[in-house]
Structure formats: C-alpha cells, structure tokens
Amino acid sequence: MLNVQNLNVTFNTRKGAVDAVKDISFNLKKGEILGIVGESGSGKSVTSYALMKILDNTGVIKANKLIYSGIDLENASEKEMMDIRGREVSMIFQNPRTSLNPIRKIGKQIEDVLKRHSQANRYNAKQKAIEALKAVKIKDPENRYYSYPYELSGGMCQRVVCAIALACDPRLLIADEPTTGLDITTQKAVMDLIKDLITSRNMSSIFITHDLGLASEYCDRIIVMKDGHIVEKGITHDIFTSPNHPYTRKLVYATPRPGKSIRSLLHSQNKNKEVQHTIHEETLLEVKNLSKFFPGQFGPVQAVKNISFKIKKGECVGLVGESGCGKSTTSAILSRLIEASEGKIIFNKNDISTFAAKNFSKNSIRSDIQMVFQDPTESLNPRYTTRQSISDPLKNLTEMNSKEINSKVIEVSSLVGLPLNLLDRLPHQLSGGQKARVGIARAIVLSPKILILDEPTASLDVSIQAIILNLLVDLRAKLGMSYLFVSHDLHVVQLLCDYIIVMKEGVIIEQGNSDQIISSPKEDYTKSLLAASPKPPKLPKTS
Amino acid sequence: MIIYNTLYNLKNSKSLNHFIIILRENPITFFAFLMLFFFLITAIFGPYLVPYDPLETNTKIALQPPSIDHLFGTDNLGRDVFSRVIVATRLDLTISVLAVLMSFIIGSILGSIAGYWGGWLDIFLSRILDTIMAFPLFVLAMGIVAALGNTIENIIYATAIINIPFYARLVRAEVNIRREASFVHAAKMAGNSEIKILAIHIFPNTLPPMMVQVSLNLGWAILNAAGLSFIGLGVRPPTPEWGIMVAEGANFIISGEWWLALFPGLWLMLAVLTFNLLGDGLRDIFDPRKRV
Numbered sequence: 001m002l003n004v005q006n007l008n009v010t011f012n013t014r015k016g017a018v019d020a021v022k023d024i025s026f027n028l029k030k031g032e033i034l035g036i037v038g039e040s041g042s043g044k045s046v047t048s049y050a051l052m053k054i055l056d057n058t059g060v061i062k063a064n065k066l067i068y069s070g071i072d073l074e075n076a077s078e079k080e081m082m083d084i085r086g087r088e089v090s091m092i093f094q095n096p097r098t099s100l101n102p103i104r105k106i107g108k109q110i111e112d113v114l115k116r117h118s119q120a121n122r123y124n125a126k127q128k129a130i131e132a133l134k135a136v137k138i139k140d141p142e143n144r145y146y147s148y149p150y151e152l153s154g155g156m157c158q159r160v161v162c163a164i165a166l167a168c169d170p171r172l173l174i175a176d177e178p179t180t181g182l183d184i185t186t187q188k189a190v191m192d193l194i195k196d197l198i199t200s201r202n203m204s205s206i207f208i209t210h211d212l213g214l215a216s217e218y219c220d221r222i223i224v225m226k227d228g229h230i231v232e233k234g235i236t237h238d239i240f241t242s243p244n245h246p247y248t249r250k251l252v253y254a255t256p257r258p259g260k261s262i263r264s265l266l267h268s269q270n271k272n273k274e275v276q277h278t279i280h281e282e283t284l285l286e287v288k289n290l291s292k293f294f295p296g297q298f299g300p301v302q303a304v305k306n307i308s309f310k311i312k313k314g315e316c317v318g319l320v321g322e323s324g325c326g327k328s329t330t331s332a333i334l335s336r337l338i339e340a341s342e343g344k345i346i347f348n349k350n351d352i353s354t355f356a357a358k359n360f361s362k363n364s365i366r367s368d369i370q371m372v373f374q375d376p377t378e379s380l381n382p383r384y385t386t387r388q389s390i391s392d393p394l395k396n397l398t399e400m401n402s403k404e405i406n407s408k409v410i411e412v413s414s415l416v417g418l419p420l421n422l423l424d425r426l427p428h429q430l431s432g433g434q435k436a437r438v439g440i441a442r443a444i445v446l447s448p449k450i451l452i453l454d455e456p457t458a459s460l461d462v463s464i465q466a467i468i469l470n471l472l473v474d475l476r477a478k479l480g481m482s483y484l485f486v487s488h489d490l491h492v493v494q495l496l497c498d499y500i501i502v503m504k505e506g507v508i509i510e511q512g513n514s515d516q517i518i519s520s521p522k523e524d525y526t527k528s529l530l531a532a533s534p535k536p537p538k539l540p541k542t543s
Numbered sequence: 544m545i546i547y548n549t550l551y552n553l554k555n556s557k558s559l560n561h562f563i564i565i566l567r568e569n570p571i572t573f574f575a576f577l578m579l580f581f582f583l584i585t586a587i588f589g590p591y592l593v594p595y596d597p598l599e600t601n602t603k604i605a606l607q608p609p610s611i612d613h614l615f616g617t618d619n620l621g622r623d624v625f626s627r628v629i630v631a632t633r634l635d636l637t638i639s640v641l642a643v644l645m646s647f648i649i650g651s652i653l654g655s656i657a658g659y660w661g662g663w664l665d666i667f668l669s670r671i672l673d674t675i676m677a678f679p680l681f682v683l684a685m686g687i688v689a690a691l692g693n694t695i696e697n698i699i700y701a702t703a704i705i706n707i708p709f710y711a712r713l714v715r716a717e718v719n720i721r722r723e724a725s726f727v728h729a730a731k732m733a734g735n736s737e738i739k740i741l742a743i744h745i746f747p748n749t750l751p752p753m754m755v756q757v758s759l760n761l762g763w764a765i766l767n768a769a770g771l772s773f774i775g776l777g778v779r780p781p782t783p784e785w786g787i788m789v790a791e792g793a794n795f796i797i798s799g800e801w802w803l804a805l806f807p808g809l810w811l812m813l814a815v816l817t818f819n820l821l822g823d824g825l826r827d828i829f830d831p832r833k834r835v
Contacts, residue, residue, distance in 0.1 A: 332728075335732060337728050337731060337732075358737070361731055361734045361735060361736055362734070362736070366732070366734050367734070369732075370732055371728070371729070371732050373725040373728065373729060374725065375725060378724055378725045378726060379724075379725035379726050379728075379729050380726055380729075381726045381729075381730070381744055381748070382726075382748060382831060382832060383747050383748060383831050392730065392733045392735070393732070393733035393734060396733055396734035396735055396739075397733070397734040426831050426832070426834060428831070428832045428834075429834070439729075442729065442733070443732070
C-alpha cells in the first residue's frame with residue numbers, strides 16, 4: 001500500500017544542511033499497524049511529515065520510491081497533495097489542543113474537511129459531522145457539535161481530532177504521538193478507540209511513539225529509529241523478545257514494567273549493585289488534614305481535600321494520580337511555595353505551616369526541604385550557567401566563601417555525574433539528561449533532609465529516565481534523604497518508592513506499602529490505573 | 544600593560560566572540576553597527592572635524608549650492624550646512640539616548656512591579672499608563688515642553704514620559720509570563736528574596752525583547768525631538784539641530800534652495816534607520832540562547 005525506499009529528508013539551515021532522516025525504507029500493507037519508535041530527535045516525526053509533505057520550506061525530500069497506492073508522493077504537486085491529505089491519508093497530531101482551531105465550533109471543523117473533499121454538502125454536513133462524532137464515541141454528539149475546544153477535556157479533544165482525521169474514510173492514518181500528555185487511563189481509552197476504528201474500517205496505520213510499551217500493545221510491526229536511521233525492524237513480539245541492535249536492547253530494558261528492579265533498567269555490563277537505603281522509624285514529615293482552596297469563577301475550588309500522611313526519615317514516598325488530582329498542589333504546599341488553606345505540616349517536630357510561604361526563603365528550614373522540578377528546561381534560568389545555577393542556593397542560604405562554594409559545586413557535580421567541563425555552559429547548550437542532573441545537583445547542594453521530586457523524569461526519554469532514576473537511588477543511599485516522588489506513572493513510582501499514596505480529585509483514596517498497592521490494590525481506581533498502563537511482552541532472561 | 548591585559552581579556556571574552564558572530568551572521572546588523580559607530584564618532588569629535596564654525600555667519604556667501612568648499616552648501620546667513628549637520632549629531636543623540644534611558648529605567652521598574660506583584664498595584668499602574676497612552680503622544684510632549692519651559696532638559700523629560708508606557712507594558716507582560724515559571728520557583732527554593740528574584744532572575748530575561756524596543760525608540764526619540772524643534776519648541780536657533788534646520792530650510796525649498804532642508808533631513812533619516820536596523824542585532828546579542 002505504501003512503499004518507501006531510501007527516503008532522505010534534509011533541512012537547509014544557516015549552519016549548513018542537516019540530515020534529519022537518512023536512507024530509510026519500509027512498506028506498509030493493507031490493514032497493518034506499523035509502529036515507528038524512537039527517542040526525541042530520532043527523525044520519526046519528520047518521516048511522517050515527509051509522507052504528508054507538510055515539512056517546512058527548508059525541508060527537502062529525496063527518495064528512490066515514495067509511492068502510496070500507485071501515487072508518486074515525491075513528485076505530487078501541492079494541489080494533488082491537498083486532495084490526498086484528509087481523503088486518502090490523514091494525520092493525528094501530538095497535542096490535541098493545539099491541533100484544533102480554538103475559535104471554531106468543533107462540529108464546523110469536522111464539516112470543513114467533509115466539504116473540502118466533497119463528502120458532504122450544505123444540507124447533510126451537520127448530520128455527517130454528528131455521525132463522525134458518534135463514531136469516536138463522544139457522548140451527546142448533537143450538543144457537542146456546538147462546543148468549542150476549550151470546553152472539552154484533553155481526551156475529548158483528541159477524540160474530536162480523530163473524528164476529523166477519519167471523517168472522509170481515509171485509507172491510511174498517521175498518528176504522531178497521539179496520547180502524549182494525556183492521562184494514562186485516557187491514553188488507554190483513546191488508543192483502544194483508534195485501534196477499533198482502524199480494524200473495523202480495514203485501514204492501515206502508522207503509529208509514531210517514544211513509548212515502546214505502548215507500541216508493543218497496538219502495533220503489528222515495529223521500526224526502531226535512531227538519529228535518522230532505522231536500526232531495527234520486525235514483528236512486535238520479536239523486537240521485544242530478541243532485540244538485535246544494541247540500541248533497541250537499551251530501549252527495551254529501559255522501559256519500566258511490573259516485576260523489574262530499578263537496576264535492570266540499565267543495560268550495561270558494569271552496573272554496580274543497588275545499595276539499600278535504611279528507613280528510620282522516626283517521622284520526618286507529617287501532614288495533618290491538609291486542604292487547599294483556590295478562588296474560582298463559581299466560588300472556591302478545593303484542590304486538596306483534607307489529606308493526611310507521614311514520611312519517615314530515609315523513606316521514599318510516592319504520590320500518584322492523574323492530572324488535576326491535586327498532587328502538584330500538595331507538593332507545592334509541602335515545599336512552601338504556596339500557602340495551605342487548612343491543616344498542619346509538621347516537619348522535624350516544627351509546624352512549618354505557621355511560617356508564611358512568602359517569607360519562608362529566610363527560614364532556616366528552607367535548606368532542609370528542596371525540590372526537583374518537572375521540566376528540566378523550564379526550571380533553569382536561561383541566563384545562568386550550570387555553575388551559577390548550582391551555587392545560587394549556597395550563596396543565599398549558607399555563609400560559605402567563594403572558594404568553599406566552588407569546591408562544593410564541584411563535589412556535587414561529580415556526585416550527580418555531571419562532567420566538570422559543563423559547569424560554564426548555559427542551559428540551552430546542555431542535553432535534556434544533563435539539565436535534569438543540574439536540577440538535581442541544585443536541589444541536593446544544601447544537603448536537604450527531604451527532596452520533593454515533581455515528575456522529574458516526565459519529559460525525558462526512557463533511556464535517560466532509567467539513568468536518572470538510578471542516580472536518585474544512589475543519591476538516596478549516599479545522603480540518607482527522604483523522597484516525596486510525585487508522578488502519574490505507577491510503574492516508575494513502584495521502582496523507587498517504599499510507600500505509595502494514590503490521589504484522585506484532591507482526596508487520598510488509597511495508601512500503603514508499594515508491594516501491597518501494586519500486587520493487591522483495594523480501590524477500583526488504583527486497579528484501573530494499573531490496568532491502563534501498557535504491558536510489554538515478557539523479556540527474555542537478562543544476563 | 545593594563546591596556547594589553549584588557550585587550551587580552553576582550554579577545555577571550557565570550558561576549559565579544561558572541562558579538563562578532565552576530566555581526567558576521569547578519570550583514571544588516573553589521574551595517575547598522577557601522578553606521579552607529581559613524582554617528583558616535585561624529586557626535587564625540589564633530590566640532591573638531593568640521594571645516595567651519597557652525598555659528599559663523601557670512602552673508603556674502605549666503606544660499607550657495609553644494610560645492611567643494613561647502614559640501615552641503617550654505618544657508619541664508621552663509622553658515623556651512625555640512626558643519627551644522629555634523630555638529631548637530633551630538634545634541635540629537637544626547638537627547639534621544641538620555642530620554643530613552645530614562646523611560647527604560649522608569650518603565651522597567653513600574654512594569655516589573657505591576658507584572659510581578661499584580662493585584663491592585665497592577666491595576667493602578669496600568670490605568671495610569673493607559674491614560675498617558677490615550678493622549679496623542681506628540682501633543683502631550685508639546686504640552687509638557689510648553690508648560691515646563693522651552694529647554695533641552697524639558698525635551699528630554701517630555702520624550703521620556705511619553706515613552707514610559709511602552710516599556711512598562713512590555714516588561715509587565717514579559718515578567719508576568721515568567722512569574723510562575725519553574726526556574727522562579729527554584730529560585731525561591733534557593734532562598735532568594737522576592738526582590739532579588741525579580742531583579743536578578745526574572746528581569747534580565749526580559750532584556751532581548753526590550754532591546755528591540757530600545758533601538759526603535761532611539762530613532763523615534765530623535766524624530767520626536769526634531770519634531771518639537773521643527774514647530775518651535777525646545778531647541779532654539781541658532782543652535783544647530785536637525786529639526787530646526789529642516790524647519791528653517793523648508794522655507795527655501797520653493798525658491799529652489801533644496802540643500803538647506805535635504806541634508807539635515809537625510810541625516811535624520813539615516814540616524815533613525817540605523818537605530819531601527821540595530822534592533823534585531825541588539826536582541827540577539829542580549830539573548831544567551833543565541834550563543835553557541
């Protein structure tokens with residue numbers, strides 16, 4: 001159906017030509033789902049854009065063959081492509097909110113594509129649009145027809161995008177990370193829907209993702225890409241059970257799954273044994289009946305509802321929940337960035353909720369509670385070098401002189417595995433993993449007693465996530481810190497944490513030891529979270 | 544030795560390398576900096592470079608067209624137009640640079656406060672700035688100069704006041720989008736006080752877009768000062784100033800003496816053009832992300 005041979009995509013930039021995709025070849029059969037898996041910068045998205053010919057002006061496509069059911073896409077004119085896009089080949093983009101026009105009713109947006117390809121006229125467009133909404137299982141499609149994108153949740157928006165993509169019954173659907181940024185239960189719902197629609201209409205699909213686990217569950221065949229090359233292709237099961245290429249192996253091992261230990265994420269020969277950390281009986285932090293209200297349009301909104309929990313000294317507690325469950329608010333309150341509305345936070349026998357959050361930076365307890373932020377790029381001042389970023393807390397909160405600060409910065413950098421020649425670089429000159437290390441170094445430079453980790457690996461590639469998680473494990477054993485690990489991913493939390501708290505809509509619905517929560521969850525919500533995460537096939541015995 | 548050391552430091556400084564890279568990458572920026580250099584030299588050394596005293600009158604040679612002796616011709620009092628145009632550079636640049644500097648500083652402080660703390664302070668400041676912007680700005684400047692008195696300082700104050708809202712609004716918006724950024728939260732965790740966060744963590748990040756505003760504004764401020772002089776406010780004859788010279792020369796265009804208005808007008812235009820072209824280059828220089 002689709003035949004791609006020796007496809008090259010080159011971007012002409014100011015600094016010369018950059019090859020984004022190098023010499024890749026693959027076929028797609030009718031009714032097949034092909035997964036393209038790779039980490040950021042591997043050229044997987046560029047490949048899909050090249051198939052649709054929606055690259056920037058600077059992108060040049062060269063191929064021996066680029067044929068879609070008899071049509072030569074490489075030499076097709078823009079006018080011919082316009083007829084193909086939407087009608088024959090359609091695409092679902094990564095962020096559903098930005099791929100919908102925010103000021104047009106969603107029904108009208110579906111009509112646009114129907115009318116463009118003469119699938120509907122003025123009289124039956126509305127009815128066909130409602131049918132398309134029905135096909136993607138949107139509740140109450142007659143009324144939803146009049147909704148604007150901002151009135152819908154992320155998952156609903158992605159369903160609308162699917163409806164638009166599938167409205168004209170295309171033969172090929174390209175889905176570029178369709179569920180990134182969605183909650184795990186929503187992700188499952190959306191993916192199941194796409195899979196159902198594809199099989200029931202006997203369409204083909206190219207599914208692009210960074211998540212090997214997800215690809216394994218929905219794809220027939222998988223292509224693994226790295227730096228613009230295809231490093232491996234094959235049947236999904238084979239890729240998992242007997243990966244040939246070292247890169248594929250690294251990816252397969254780095255994907256968290258039940259029953260893995262944190263060290264086994266790393267695929268290197270010389271990994272040292274995991275050092276056990278000790279948990280003391282003494283309570284370090286106790287949260288009592290904590291609540292937080294935010295002023296809202298229709299009266300106050302309660303983001304956190306009367307939650308209580310304890311963190312022991314040296315313990316790692318995981319706080320799990322989907323977006324909007326109040327986990328980030330909780331971590332912001334505990335790190336004293338925002339004020340609690342009600343409740344007590346007892347840290348080392350002091351009630352720190354009595355100190356105003358505004359003046360907490362002057363408090364001596366400030367250096368005991370530190371935080372690692374979600375997005376390593378956004379959490380570093382773009383004008384600060386690595387050295388300035390790491391030394392900033394020392395300058396403010398300690399009496400050290402510049403010589404002592406300098407040696408402390410070097411000490412911490414080597415602790416987190418940050419090469420010293422990166423100390424004078426600016427954040428944009430660092431990779432994602434290096435930025436994450438800078439963020440961690442800055443947080444631990446004051447030797448805090450508790451480190452709050454707000455989804456520290458959410459924006460990282462799996463192989464880097466594996467390295468950072470292992471770094472956190474080592475640091476905990478070396479420095480004896482307690483962790484509060486906030487995440488949406490139960491599998492990641494289970495790897496690291498001794499105790500898990502599950503939150504939903506501002507309430508703690510379940511808490512207990514990790515093993516117990518993972519193996520025998522009591523609440524249905526916890527069960528659905530566990531069920532929704534992708535389950536890659538079992539690995540062969542690791543060496 | 545000291546000079547050698549400074550030169551050595553300059554040679555190895557990252558900022559200078561960055562500056563050179565920016566100039567090399569963009570010929571327009573290079574041209575703009577060349578022009579700026581030219582204007583700065585004439586502003587500083589102008590009075591020593593010119594062939595005639597700009598105030599010296601000689602009615603015998605009045606209204607002569609451009610020639611080898613008088614490159615830009617002479618005016619109705621026999622003064623050398625070339626000397627007057629060159630000498631005027633210092634005054635015009637001083638007015639615009641001081642005015643822009645004042646509005647940059649005051650606008651940045653007001654905008655930072657409004658953008659960071661928000662609330663009633665923001666509403667109060669924003670409404671005052673909106674009120675200033677609601678006036679036709681040139682008329683407001685005229686009013687200020689007329690009320691305060693016809694001096695060069697007052698032209699500077701008037702030009703500064705009408706420009707403050709533009710800076711304040713830009714800084715307010717830039718501070719506002721960074722107020723909740725996680726690097727600001729991280730700065731709080733690092734024990735920085737609120738003022739320190741605003742001054743050393745957030746504000747420097749607003750500089751790249753501000754630089755575009757500054758350079759456009761420099762050109763605009765020159766035009767404003769010249770405009771005020773043109774209508775008879777501010778700088779008074781016989782002081783050489785581009786605006787007055789255009790105003791005086793305008794009377795002679797009909798009778799064919801075009802050089803009186805053309806050359807000061809041309810210089811005015813080149814100065815404004817220089818500053819307008821400078822904007823992108825300045826932004827790139829102040830943006831650390833452009834460094835490689």
